[in-house]
């Protein structure tokens with residue numbers, strides 16, 4: 001039987017690309033999961049971050065304490081925090097960790113383990129891009145770091161081997177793909193960086209799906225952000241190849257805001273309506289929506305932020321709110337591009353875009369208008385899968401030029417700004433006012449007692 005029109009014999013190699021940070025832990029004797037996976041957006045670990053902040057010397061409570069080692073701020077987002085939560089809250093996980101029976105993996109590791117045999121000899125590996133999202137890997141040595149493990153109170157026995165992003169990982173053990181080699185592994189956003197051919201220093205892409213993730217290739221050098229971005233590994237295409245690093249701006253709620261408008265509020269019935277509705281009005285009538293459902297990621301890193309919808313008036317309609325939701329994504333991207341500009345000094349003049357939201361033409365125009373940047377839409381929408389396939393092929397065909405033309409994929413559609421900078425800056429100032437209102441909503445300094453007396457008043 002064919003797979004997507006190919007016979008298994010047509011498949012030269014397999015590349016894996018995956019949702020990052022999501023954390024799994026399983027028993028090495030049975031191969032069975034010891035707890036439900038915790039996905040990247042899950043905020044149950046907020047209290048773990050609070051507890052870990054308390055352990056930082058001199059009562060500093062500095063979320064950036066570990067940045068020099070791993071490039072990341074302390075946040076519920078990353079795997080190390082999720083693993084610590086599992087250890088503290090699930091007795092079977094703690095027992096297995098103490099006994100040396102637990103195996104940890106992000107989604108790539110879990111897939112590879114099972115595809116290559118599971119408990120019957122399955123491999124336990126990850127790549128540098130996925131490892132760079134755990135807070136447990138040293139961003140310079142690209143190895144697990146004893147100080148980081150100590151900080152999180154985690155044993156090294158749970159960890160997979162860290163490999164490059166393009167090498168021979170293992171061979172599929174059973175099923176229709178039996179015998180095919182896995183020759184690449186990259187986190188989805190890094191795979192999109194490769195798929196967009198942002199392979200030189202100074203190139204950047206934005207992928208708009210559930211969340212939105214901007215990656216700026218900084219070449220082989222590590223740039224430690226002073227403005228709320230993450231330092232992450234972009235890719236390492238072979239064991240002997242140099243690692244390429246990236247600055248990343250992560251937005252947790254982008255397209256997910258429309259899922260909320262559909263599933264929780266009923267303002268839309270399907271995503272196909274978004275562009276039609278938003279086009280029915282000329283502007284958002286000064287409505288601003290900050291969808292900080294689980295706090296705000298880059299550049300704010302405020303886990304206590306919550307969503308706000310402001311500027312409502314008697315004239316506000318559903319269409320204005322839908323349009324403001326599109327603009328919210330655009331403004332969050334401007335926040336990140338401003339940080340990238342400050343960190344890298346050179347402003348971007350063009351942005352490669354991809355992901356589910358980019359089918360929306362009005363959205364691309366708004367993005368171009370509200371940032372004042374030239375937006376280029378990828379011809380192949382699935383840049384994530386494309387990047388993993390390119391890396392997989394690079395392993396088996398080292399002469400392959402990844403910067404060469406990709407059939408017709410380099411014919412990109414281009415969108416240019418239509419509004420002037422005065423209007424753009426005015427709109428952005430209003431956005432910043434909305435952000436101010438969302439920050440620290442769930443503040444931990446509002447003691448439970450005060451809250452109770454307020455509730456009872």
Ligand SMILES: Nc1ncnc2c1ncn2[C@@H]1O[C@H](COP(=O)(O)OP(=O)(O)O)[C@@H](O)[C@H]1O
Nearest residue numbers: 208209210255256258259271274355356357360
């Ligand atoms: N026409 C559209 N306009 C705006 N957002 C859209 C549109 N179509 C889909 N989306 C959003 O894009 C997201 C899905 O994109 P996708 O790249 O598949 O995400 P992921 O890979 O994160 O699952 C959903 O959150 C959805 O709300």
Ligand SMILES: O=P(O)(O)OC[C@H](O)CO
Nearest residue numbers: 019020040188209210211
């Ligand atoms: O939910 P996804 O598939 O958009 O995953 C996004 C990222 O990998 C999270 O960091």
